[in-house]
Amino acid sequence: MSQLNEAAAAVARRNIRVAFGPVVANDDVSFAVEPGEIHALLGENGAGKTTLMRALAGLLQPQAGSIEIGGQPVVIDGPLEARRLGIGMVHQHFMLVPTLTVAENIALGLREVRTWFPRLDQLADEIDALGARYGLAVNARALAGELSVASQQRVEIVKALYRGAKILVLDEPTAVLTPQEAAALFPVLRSLAAAGTAIVFISHKLNEVMAVTDRITVLRRGKVAGSLRTAETEPREIARLMVGGEVTLPQLEGMPTPGRPLLEVDRLGLTDARGVRRLEAVSLSVGAGEIVAVAGVDGNGQQELAEAIVGLQRPDTGRVLIDGVEMTNRPVAEGIAAGLAHIPEDRHRTAIFERMSVTDNAVAEEAGRPRFARWGMRRRGETQAFAAQLVADYDVRLGSVEQAIGSLSGGNQQKVVLGRALSRDPRLLVAVQPTRGLDIGATAFLQSQLLQRRAAGAAVLLISTELDEVLALADRIVVLFKGRVTGVVARADFSVEQLGLLMAGRTA
């Protein structure tokens, strides 16, 4: 790691813009990191942190703006160039090959060991020594896939250091760690900083950002919301910057006392295929004529909660009742029959058949009902008439209902999904991130539809990471953090600061 130019140790980024087609992930983001500084990039998921980081890693090219290192503008056109510039990445999803040993992982693509038969023993000794210097205990001879998550992360840090990283970027490093493991990570980062490394610490958790960083840049919707010295600020101020302080609550039409509970979730627990506990004793209920929002930072169990309610994932403890009827672990079709509608988060993976027509997508849930089928054969006229009506009712812009839904814009696709769900007049609507990726018009339309459902006496469970949306629409907010409910707040008591703290894991 000595061959690296010491002067190249600080990174400044100016007016970075990264866009994918029409979606802008980063727009006009500027920040600077000094050597020896731990600099937090704070923001909700979807705020553009990871995109920024991929640009820095050379995996994406920004469309505009510049990156300077040690005062020199640089073009990072690939991972090798990033490495040459002394940028080391610890990705949120570890970039380790599980079937190789730690030493082999570190040797991959490394010019120093690009001999025919690498001397892995020698490398392993060096790695162990390097790890020991910074308090990063790793076993260089173990298989990466057999290590605990915390040791895999240590391996990632050592890998970056071994490659001569002077600028270390950590993407959500504590997202996968227990509090104890996270606490053990911080002194390591401190000692690295003390040795002159510039550290970019990407996170959405207030507590740890306050604990470990020197400076905080808050991102919001791909833009910088503020940049502050950690010592000169306090969590309340940061939370306000994160969620966009100036939220004015729209008036919900009346505040009806909720009717009988249409959805009851009772101490739901779920472990995913990898054995990770995703939900723990989650309880909530949604009454008729009520919108209950589940707030929280992405990845804290929201998707699992929705899918367990709908029947796509199997909870291992607890119960789900729809209008008092036990629906735990029942097939999705039974939920649909019971009046449940689901607007899933990942539209492309879970909601639509991209290469099938709008008509086919519109009737997917009900293709077998007598209205749309007779003697097992589909009724073309009825089906197309229904699709045409849906397209008109929900203002879907398209050429023909027979065109593939994949050729529509995201907003129009989502309107079809919404129309499909609502045209059944569901008693219970589970909507997950329904407005993600939509433009302002489509968002407003979707939100108004949710309010109409509420007015019509349906129960709506709105799962969203957009705090604005949650604040605007919900009668009550349930905050989820690491698969647990950290608080339930009624509309009268909504406060941005408090929700921000609950979302960051501080129980009320």
Add this chain to the structure above:
Amino acid sequence: MEFLADPVLAGFIAASVRLSIPILLAALGGMFAEKSGVLNIGLEGMMLIGCFTGFITVHWSGNLWLGAGVAVLIGAIAGLGLAFYAVTLRSNQVVVGIAFNLLMLGVSAYFFRLAFGSGTASPRITPFAPIDFGPLGEIPILGPLLFQHDPLTYLSLALVVGGWLVMQRSTIGLSIKAVGEHPEAAETLGLDPIAIRYAAVAVSGALAGLGGAFLSISATGVFLDNMTAGRGYIALAILILGRRHPFGVLVAALLFGAAEALQLRAQLLPSGVPLQFLIMLPYVLTIVVLAVSSTRSGAPAALGQPYEKGGG
């Protein structure tokens, strides 16, 4: 102990080894492709084109080693062709492989007929001759197993060891495995998943081509239409049975080779056991291995999944 020296048994053992070499080489090639994340269904076609080009080269030049070399080269080129579809166009690898096999079947038969006409007398070459190890070849069991074979057989066994060295010990093997397991991680470390996959599929074509050539320039001295007769597909089963490990592949190939050798030697069987059931065994075993080892029998995580640069 008399049965140990039984010429039928000796013949069976020698034939088992001989018949296992083509599928061994193809499976070894398949290992490289699959470890890099590409499902090479086209092994069959690459074997066949190697079988044909090896034969025709020997027929024209009289040089056996030149024939083997040409088979390797043409096999590698065929591999690049498949890689264009599987890696660059990101087509369904199964579909492409099957179409590819059909193309090789047609191409080899077409040019064979052109070169030799459709007369009844099929052209012959003098194949590789077994190396004479003197008395070593007479040792019961071990003799026919190890000491009655031609140079190509020993080359193949050396390639198994070489394959093991490359795969388990070398930088190249590391890169291949990384690309097959986690191409995005490989790319973040500056490796080029696309180039590595191209290279791995080319190597698999080269080895399959040599395996096919073994049939014509070592085992028989003739070329027949569709001479490989599905051996490329059996190589895929060998990969599963041998767990994509060079030595595992060697053992599995011997098992399939023995099953094929058995077909011609029913008299070795205890009476009452239908021949066909014994021959079926390796195939059944492959299915059992697939079924009991959940999560795709240790297959590389990105096997069959095309990769797009920048994290597909």
Add this chain to the structure above:
Amino acid sequence: MSESASEAAVGLARRWLLPRSVLSGILCVLAAFAIGALLIAAIGRDPVLAYLSLFEASLGSTNGLAETAIRTVPLAFCGIGIALAFRAGVFNVGAEGQLFIGGVAAAWMGLQLGGQPQWLVLPAMGLAAAVAGAGWSAIAGVLKLRFRADELITTIMLNYIAIYFVGYLLHGPLQDPGSPLARTARLATEARLPMLLEGTRLHAGLLLVVVVAIVAQVFLWRSVAGFRLRAVGHNARAAENTGMNVKAALWTGFLICGALSGLAGFSEVAGVQRRMIENLSPGFGYTAIIVALLGQTNPLGVLAAAVLFAALQIGSTTMESAAGVPSALTTVIQALVVLLLIGQNALPRLFRRRAVAGS
């Protein structure tokens, strides 16, 4: 109003006369023939003469047409089955083995029912073949759905096992008592498919496969079950989310493919060989995969592709004797058609991605 009417007219024409998939298929066929012509010219032969003699032999006479039709039957049966399975996302390479199992089941049933009337024997044979083929395919289904074993390898293995198993039956329990050959006794007249054309070998299997193709087309595009099958094949997760039974659709794919491949065996046994033999199929089940792809996994398209492949195969020997072009050229053309089609399907995707990445 008039604009939308003309749009509708164009759409209708697209849909019924020349959908894009048909157009691209035809283009690929023409391109493959063009490359084939280059190969012919390169060896100093006359492409026009070669192609004329090829199609003269397969389509230019009653007997040629009959032989082409006979060859079409097994290719289309297997191809339609494979196509429907593929639509459900099941890559069943097991048609060859299912054909053998179906053929031996049909022969067994035909021998059992010896002297019964034809209206009883033939349906019983067909049913036995379909059930046996579907049962054989179901093994791969269980392996996939219960043990998560990929159907690609298991079906290839099951093909070998089926062929060896049939070999055992033909050398053992089902062997013709009066013959040393590995084959069953000859089927009685009642157990044979009726002939359709005097003086040719054309049998009623052709009618059956045409009916099957039409029914399959209607099933796939008009029935609720076919809709669900396609939906599962497109996106199994979304299908589950919309309340569809994903496993049922996958099972449908496995069973239909097995049953239709079994019927291919039945038609070969009852229509062509009139007994079960060891070499019932020269790889119909494998060629049918290519046929299914060329037919764009549309049953009627598969039928058309099967006719093309059958014509190429039937005419190839005449082309060799008349024009001096090796018959294997037709195999090359078959492969090229499909490779071109795959490439053509992939290219726009490639360019679109590039364009976005570069913008």
